[in-house]
Amino acid sequence: MKKVNLEELYEKGIKMHHITNTAYPLRPTSFLKYKITGNNETKELIKKDLENVDSLSLYVHVPFCQSRCKFCEYAVVSGDDYNKKEEYVKALLKEIDMYKEIIGNKKILGFDLGGGTPTQLETEQIRIITEKLHENFNFDSNTEMSIETTPVVAAKDPKKIKDIYDIGYRRISMGIQTINAKLLEAFGREGNNNIYENAIKNIREAGFKKLNIDLMYGFLNQDIEDFKNTLEYTVKLNPEYITLYRNRYKGTKIAQEAEHVTLKKVNDQYKLAHKFLNKQGFIAPYGKNTFSRLKGDYGTSDYLTKRVIEGLPYIGMGLGAQSYGYKYLAYNEGASTKTLQNYFTKIEKGEFPVQDIYPLPQSEAIAKMVSVAFYFAFVDLDCFKKRFNVDFKEYFKDEIDFLLNKDLIEFKDNHMLVKEKGVENVGGVIPMFYSDSSREELMKMDKIF
Ligand SMILES: C[S@@+](CC[C@H](N)C(=O)[O-])C[C@H]1O[C@@H](n2cnc3c(N)ncnc32)[C@H](O)[C@@H]1O
Ligand code: SF4
Structure with a gap:
């Protein structure tokens, strides 16, 4: 993970609180690469x-x-x-x-x-x-x-x-x-x-x-x-x-x-x-x-x-449905257009009705899982280890130190819990777990959407 100024990232996340939520990535175009x-x-x-x-x-x-x-x-x-x-x-x-x-x-x-x-x-x-x-x-x-x-x-x-x-x-x-x-x-x-x-x-x-x-x-x-x-x-x-x-x-x-x-x-x-x-x-x-x-x-x-606690993969079927595999993310046809035609056309041709599919580097698969974990306001470190075969506290060492110093999180029974102040500033906390490219994307944003 690249060294970034975590304070700036945190402040920017709070500023953009309407989009730094449990839905990851930040934009439909974020994963095009x-x-x-x-x-x-x-x-x-x-x-x-x-x-x-x-x-x-x-x-x-x-x-x-x-x-x-x-x-x-x-x-x-x-x-x-x-x-x-x-x-x-x-x-x-x-x-x-x-x-x-x-x-x-x-x-x-x-x-x-x-x-x-x-x-x-x-x-x-x-x-x-x-x-x-x-x-x-x-x-x-x-x-x-x-x-x-x-x-x-x-x-x-x-x-x-x-x-x-x-x-x-x-x-x-x-x-x-x-x-x-x-x-x-x-x-x-x-x-x-x-x-x-x-x-x-x-x-x-x-x-x-x-x-x-x-x-x-x-x-x-x-x-x-x-x-x-x-x-x-x-x-x-x-x-x-x-x-x-x-x-x-x-x-x-x-x-x-x-x-x-x-x-x-x-x-x-x-x-x-x-x-x-x-x-x-x-x-x-x-x-x-x-x-x-x-x-x-x-x-x-x-x-x-x-999905929230274990990061269990899911296959979504039907219009616009999202799938999160072991290390891929996909959106079905209709996610952008919100109309049925492309979905029907692909099915008629015997093709998977997928609009976008992205093999994900580990850092993106992790960011996706951790962003969703904030739906429950905790990360289960054993589940994380099982899912990605890496130690959460080691992987996010600097970020965790930063969040602990600011009194935004705490650890109990092998869970990272978000404290009240962390919940109120969750838009700043979540980006700590973003991939390098999402951090960059966030830092460059000036408008909400
Ligand atoms: C997919 S909807 C299904 C529920 C059902 N169609 C209904 O409206 O009673 C699930 C829930 O998502 C929530 N929801 C809808 N639009 C949302 C938005 N823009 N942001 C956050 N939550 C939203 C609503 O609370 C809704 O009940
Ligand atoms: S449009 Fe209204 S009724 Fe339909 S899914 Fe959305 S919230 Fe529910």
């Missing part, structure tokens, strides 16, 4: 890379939404593409088949059906996708399948929610985001108490005992009272888990608002939420986004938990 092309080359890379692992997770993306919420950053389709669900499922099944031979008998330790809104599909389509995955791959018997819905769908279609439970999903997640009607209207998102309460009734009657509700903060016109009301209301709904998402503005329809949202504002919001939720029995260490009222349960899906 590693990119390889060609269907055979792609297949060979994935095959060779996965020879290094005997277990992994799967993520399947279903991009459909009635309309795109203005704050949303994901690969979502609505409008004309919304009516291409049948074609999409056919293409997805073909993609799943492409991975059959490559993944072979490796253990599947996590699986999320995410979106978009997977419950916008018909029940039969969800069943066919799920069965295909189980036919093709070796799911561990303990792997718990997780699915996402919106409250609107869950409220409207109790039978579908029950069928999803019967198909085998045991964790379900939906977003409320905010109960402020004005904000919802400004974001173009439907929602009210009646919808939320019916959604929960249907989810409980279907049998789900693991329900997560997503809330968002860091919006320009969301004051602290607003946020408090949303938190209080959500606790009363009694989910098992509550996940707080600080809005990431990059690539959204409200990106121009980011520069007016201060670090103090988001820190105050998180602090309030952490105190309130812990008091209400929703527990999380300071800095973690998912709060759980079940003891010993991180609250996230198996897929996400293993």
Whole structure:
């Protein structure tokens, strides 16, 4: 690792706090220098890379939404593409088949059906996708399948929610985001108490005992009272888990608002939420986004938990899905365009529907894993060693000394924990673990996006 001025890097990271978050790399173009092309080359890379692992997770993306919420950053389709669900499922099944031979008998330790809104599909389509995955791959018997819905769908279609439970999903997640009607209207998102309460009734009657509700903060016109009301209301709904998402503005329809949202504002919001939720029995260490009222349960899906703690490789299928192999990163077609056509075209040609694929040097694979670890606000040093065969404290010796000196982190039971001050300045802490080239990229940035 090149010698850099860590103080300058830290200050710059804090300044660019809207992008120095758990999502790595910094920009969609950051890894272009590693990119390889060609269907055979792609297949060979994935095959060779996965020879290094005997277990992994799967993520399947279903991009459909009635309309795109203005704050949303994901690969979502609505409008004309919304009516291409049948074609999409056919293409997805073909993609799943492409991975059959490559993944072979490796253990599947996590699986999320995410979106978009997977419950916008018909029940039969969800069943066919799920069965295909189980036919093709070796799911561990303990792997718990997780699915996402919106409250609107869950409220409207109790039978579908029950069928999803019967198909085998045991964790379900939906977003409320905010109960402020004005904000919802400004974001173009439907929602009210009646919808939320019916959604929960249907989810409980279907049998789900693991329900997560997503809330968002860091919006320009969301004051602290607003946020408090949303938190209080959500606790009363009694989910098992509550996940707080600080809005990431990059690539959204409200990106121009980011520069007016201060670090103090988001820190105050998180602090309030952490105190309130812990008091209400929703527990999380300071800095973690998912709060759980079940003891010993991180609250996230198996897929996400293993990704965050162990850096477990995952294969993403479907529009725009991201894959993180042992040492490669890939984004499927649609990640940039957020439209279906290129994804369909590649599948029709019998090609992997990959938009970009990058074999990664070790420093980038490490930076990717450690950035994501901040989702839980700790790094498990044993998991790190197992994943990369290097000692965390040796590899990041100077950076760790710097962070310890500033009282931003501490070590306990072979974990690096982020202290409260570290959480509040996490945008400065995360870049300490970046590769040389990402550090350079960050130092050269002058605009947020
Ligand atoms: C893929 S969405 C699926 C949930 C479902 N479609 C819904 O809206 O209820 C998962 C969560 O990501 C969060 N999210 C969406 N856009 C985001 C952004 N720009 N930054 C941070 N989190 C975001 C929201 O809280 C959302 O519930
Ligand atoms: S937040 Fe959910 S419903 Fe809204 S556009 Fe994103 S994925 Fe779709």
